[in-house]
Amino acid sequence: MKKLGNILMNTDFTCNFKDTPNEDEILKWLKENLNEERYIHTIGVKEAAIELAERYGLDPKKAALAGLLHDCAKCLSNENLREIIDEKCKDVGRDELLNYKTYHAPVGVIFTKEIFKIDDPEILSAIRFHTLGRVDMTTFEKIIFLADKIEAKTRDEKYREKLLNILYKYDEIKKGLGLDMALFECFCATVKSLVDRRLSICPATIDVYNFLLQKVKNYLE
Numbered sequence: 001m002k003k004l005g006n007i008l009m010n011t012d013f014t015c016n017f018k019d020t021p022n023e024d025e026i027l028k029w030l031k032e033n034l035n036e037e038r039y040i041h042t043i044g045v046k047e048a049a050i051e052l053a054e055r056y057g058l059d060p061k062k063a064a065l066a067g068l069l070h071d072c073a074k075c076l077s078n079e080n081l082r083e084i085i086d087e088k089c090k091d092v093g094r095d096e097l098l099n100y101k102t103y104h105a106p107v108g109v110i111f112t113k114e115i116f117k118i119d120d121p122e123i124l125s126a127i128r129f130h131t132l133g134r135v136d137m138t139t140f141e142k143i144i145f146l147a148d149k150i151e152a153k154t155r156d157e158k159y160r161e162k163l164l165n166i167l168y169k170y171d172e173i174k175k176g177l178g179l180d181m182a183l184f185e186c187f188c189a190t191v192k193s194l195v196d197r198r199l200s201i202c203p204a205t206i207d208v209y210n211f212l213l214q215k216v217k218n219y220l221e
Contacts, residue, residue, distance in 0.1 A: 017115060017116060017117055018117075019117055020116060020117045020118055021116060021117075023064070023068070026065075026068055026069070026116065027068070029072075029115075029116075030042055030068065030072065033072075033075040034071070034072075034074060034075055037154060038071060038074050040153050040154055041071070041151060041153060041154040041155075042067070042068060042070070042071055043153060044151030044152055044153030044154060044155070045067040045068075045070060045071075045144075045147045045148050045151045046064050046067035046068045047067075047151065047152070047153075048067070048146075048147035048150050048151040048152070049063040049064060049066060049067035049143060049144055049147040050063055050064050050067070052143035052146060052147055053140075053143055056139055056143060056176070056179070058139065058140055058143065062120065062122060062123060062140075063140070063143060063144065063147075065118065065120075065123055066122075066123045066126040066127060066140075066144045067144060067147055069108060069111070069112050069116065069118070069123070069127060070105075070108060070126070070127050070130045070144060070148060071104060071108065072108050072111045072112065072115075072116075073103075073104040073105075073107035073108040073110075073111050074104050076104075076107070078100045078103060081100070081103035081104060081107050082097075082100075082103060084107045084110060085097075085103060085106055085107060088107075088110050089106040089107065089109075089110065091106070092106050095202050095203050095204065096132065096202060096204065098200045098202050099199075099200070099202065101131070102131040102132055102202075104131075105127065105128055105129070105130060105131040105132070106128060108127045108128070109124050109127050109128045112124060112127055122138070122140045125138070125140075125141055126140055126141045126143075126144035126145075127144070129141050129145065130144050130145050130148055132202060132204050132205060132208070133145055133183070133187070133204075133205075133208045134204065134208060135207050135208055135211045136211065137183075137208075139176070139179065142179045142180075142183060143179070145183065145186075146163070146167075146179065146182055146183065146186070149163060149186055150163050150164060159189075162185070163182045163185060163186070164182075166178060166181050166182045166185055167179065167181070167182045169181075170182075170219060173219070177216070177219065180212060180215050180216050181216050181219065183212055184209075184212040184213065184215075184216050187205065187208055187209040187212060188209070190205060191205065191206075191209055
């Protein structure tokens, strides 16, 4: 067993990287530490991230790395994730702790820096905000957020096609508008789902929804 701070990790392979690993080494770590469905999802996100990066003129290799590592902290229990957040993630506010399903995002930044020795700010911010998003996201953050929703290996095909149709349709009107429209659809679905289930909505989610609404309202049908 290895430790990250005071947290015991699953395998002896976990913390052996002295330098930034290559893709095969990252895949080996992910295969050993994630469950099969999460691993397959991760490969799908990597592929979708590459496609989106190429579409919007961004670095596909960097997008591939962010896609591979976006869920790297999903191997831990919610209790362990919370321990790491309390110990190492000083930017996580109380509101963000409302939903344990987002805990892996800030911890994923810690893993990416401390286990995989990657400190690229674009990659780190994309991992950090791939669950809740944030107001005025960068294009790189947007493509990783969206890749997580539209990957072809595990996501619902009907919803995936809906988002892709929005992306392509509105990009024909204005390049990049499709990204904002697709993200807006994601946040509409999130807010509706939380309301329908009578669950708390993180204020950050409402802020992003309102921000995107102002950007796309003139194009809504």
